[in-house]
């Protein structure tokens with residue numbers, strides 16, 4: 001059995017084994033951050049795809065509208081076809097359109113003249129149109145060498161007029177990364193007007209017939225998303241845009257580094273929170289709380305000896321705690337912990353209950369035998385404490401004066417509470433002992449105010465006997481002081497015969513306590529001691 005003797009107890013003192021769960025949660029936090037960042041980037045990318053599609057659609061629709069308007073304009077010419085006045089008329093009309101760069105006239109399936117090139121000397125026959133719309137418009141994609149050699153452009157014709165669509169329709173679209181591409185099609189995707197970005201025919205076909213990948217959000221390379229946007233109204237064209245490097249796979253190494261750093265930070269914070277939660281659950285403080293609730297504390301007793309006779313006149317009850325995880329924890333640690341965490345009142349009650357149960361027979365059989373119980377200052381402010389003791393004493397048939405409450409004053413502020421409460425204790429017949437006399441605030445200046453029955457001289461003075469220390473000098477002063485006091489004087493920490501002799505010589509009525517006689521032992525051992533007294537030396541040896 002090992003003893004825990006931490007110097008500064010904390011409610012969150014770490015258990016020995018730091019759980020691997022904290023580490024795991026840190027890792028999970030990192031992965032989670034990467035997933036969240038991935039999904040956030042994807043949602044932005046989806047928005048961007050829609051914006052991009054919208055831009056393509058609006059240009060396509062504008063080009064379409066201008067084609068139709070320019071053809072309508074051409075059809076309204078009052079001049080004979082290809083006459084100088086007719087071509088002048090067409091030229092004037094061109095000024096109104098951004099995306100139409102020429103308008104021509106058709107005769108027997110060939111171009112006869114155009115606003116840009118005038119009357120053509122060699123008529124150019126038109127190939128079959130790529131598409132014929134229900135309302136009678138013919139469409140050519142990349143019509144080559146028409147109206148002049150070396151020229152190619154899209155064209156739309158109706159009746160005897162043909163409009164040539166400018167190359168600039170799809171310039172200055174929003175800039176896109178190379179892994180984003182798009183296709184402009186008819187509604188049923190049966191005709192492809194234009195492709196954008198790095199996409200070949202096979203990929204276009206696959207894209208137009210493909211379903212959305214339901215697991216696109218997984219951070220796995222090679223996943224894709226696409227968006228489809230169609231125009232409203234009579235002319236329906238659709239844009240399908242695809243992103244083939246999703247989320248974190250489409251960003252630079254710099255961003256990767258930033259994400260990983262954020263991931264680790266987030267993971268670290270998560271890990272800390274988890275550790276903190278686990279710590280709360282497994283801390284020394286929470287173990288103590290459980291031990292008090294389940295009354296798992298026990299009590300050991302150290303005999304108090306009338307030095308002159310060697311007779312055991314009483315015992316001091318000392319709390320003990322053996323925790324499954326932390327082992328045997330020192331009372332210096334767990335009492336301080338209980339005081340800091342408002343657990344001391346419950347702890348004291350458990351100790352008092354166990355002590356009276358353990359010591360009942362010895363107390364009832366010998367009315368001059370007494371038991372000392374340590375109280376903390378917070379116990380004195382517990383308004384129910386006195387009635388709790390009264391009930392117990394009555395139930396066990398013990399006399400009030402057989403109980404001594406040992407009180408230590410740890411601050412000047414304690415004085416008033418101590419003096420008020422101890423008066424009530426004394427009035428009821430209980431005895432009060434001023435513990436650790438000579439240390440801290442515990443001194444003679446207010447001893448009379450307390451009306452204590454007993455003072456306990458701290459073991460640091462007893463253990464100074466035979467040394468040249470300042471404590472030895474102070475002890476001599478204490479002997480002079482107690483000579484005239486009408487109260488019991490207890491010397492604690494007597495470890496050798498020399499100390500006992502020294503005390504006996506100067507204070508023959510003193511009571512002693514220490515390893516010279518016995519270490520703290522269980523109730524049963526106290527029973528045996530009582531049968532073998534008077535004690536002169538350590539009975540444990």
Ligand SMILES: Nc1nc2c(ncn2[C@@H]2O[C@@H]3COP(=O)(O)O[C@H]4[C@@H](O)[C@H](n5cnc6c(=O)[nH]c(N)nc65)O[C@@H]4COP(=O)(O)O[C@H]3[C@H]2O)c(=O)[nH]1
Pocket residue numbers: 302317318319320330331332335348351374375376406435436459492493494495513514515516520
């Ligand atoms: N070196 C040395 N030490 C000796 C000798 N004889 C006894 N001791 C130790 O001195 C301490 C005496 O108790 P204390 O001054 O009331 O000091 C106690 C008391 O202030 C507190 N304590 C213990 N039980 C309780 C309790 O039930 N309630 C409260 N409020 N405090 C308690 O914890 C303190 C420490 O208790 P323990 O570790 O049991 O330590 C005990 C005891 O084991 C000796 O000859 N030499």
